[in-house]
Amino acid sequence: xxxxxxxxxSQILAAGRRMTLRCTQDMRHNxxxxxRQDLGLGLRLIHYSNTAGTTGKGEVPDGxxxxxxNTDDFPLTLASAVPSQTSVYFCASSEVMAExxxxxxxxxxxxxxx
Amino acid sequence: xxNIDQPTEMTATEGAIVQINCTYxxxxxxxxxxxxxxxxEAPTFLSYNVLDGLEEKGRFSSFLSRSKGYSYxxxxxxxxKDSASYLCAVLDSNYQLIWGAGTKLIIKP
Numbered sequence: 001x002x003x004x005x006x007x008x009x010s011q012i013l014a015a016g017r018r019m020t021l022r023c024t025q026d027m028r029h030n031x032x033x034x035x036r037q038d039l040g041l042g043l044r045l046i047h048y049s050n051t052a053g054t055t056g057k058g059e060v061p062d063g064x065x066x067x068x069x070n071t072d073d074f075p076l077t078l079a080s081a082v083p084s085q086t087s088v089y090f091c092a093s094s095e096v097m098a099e100x101x102x103x104x105x106x107x108x109x110x111x112x113x114x
Numbered sequence: 115x116x117n118i119d120q121p122t123e124m125t126a127t128e129g130a131i132v133q134i135n136c137t138y139x140x141x142x143x144x145x146x147x148x149x150x151x152x153x154x155e156a157p158t159f160l161s162y163n164v165l166d167g168l169e170e171k172g173r174f175s176s177f178l179s180r181s182k183g184y185s186y187x188x189x190x191x192x193x194x195k196d197s198a199s200y201l202c203a204v205l206d207s208n209y210q211l212i213w214g215a216g217t218k219l220i221i222k223p
Binding site for chain 1: 118144145147155156157158159162164201203205209210211212213214215216
């Protein structure tokens, strides 16, 4: 593993189903983030984690949950998917949540909810 | 509310220079980032400005004026591979990035 990986690459999901998007980084970064990217809109922060064991809500947290049991993994769960959650989901990490800390992004998961 | 504005799309010619503008209104300011995103790929870091002025990095330069809430990304000697979306993002008082919708840059031969 080098950098950040996400799984699956893409997924088609029936509305009402539960889904977990996986994210793993090997850079020992403390901070991790989940964004969604929709056409015509900027990246929007769903949830973040400053360090293992802590999480926080971003701009659009409703319908999503996260956990940070260790430094490397930051899964995002949709408890009961709805069509408005159709989007491209990016996981990112940075050394810390502070100035000039660039975020490194995973390749993204394209999710379609029908 | 928080707002980042940048043009939706720009077109330029290979070998030329293009300037992509970004204006922002955010709750606090801890720096401004520019990222590049090729179609279907993840964003990648280009530059970071926290003080007023111009930062030059090869063919790319980024400028910041905090008093005007304004930044631009300058791309010189354009190459076809520069065709991508360019995302402006501001780090707010909570150290969260607020993102613009991105500017799609089309390079023509």
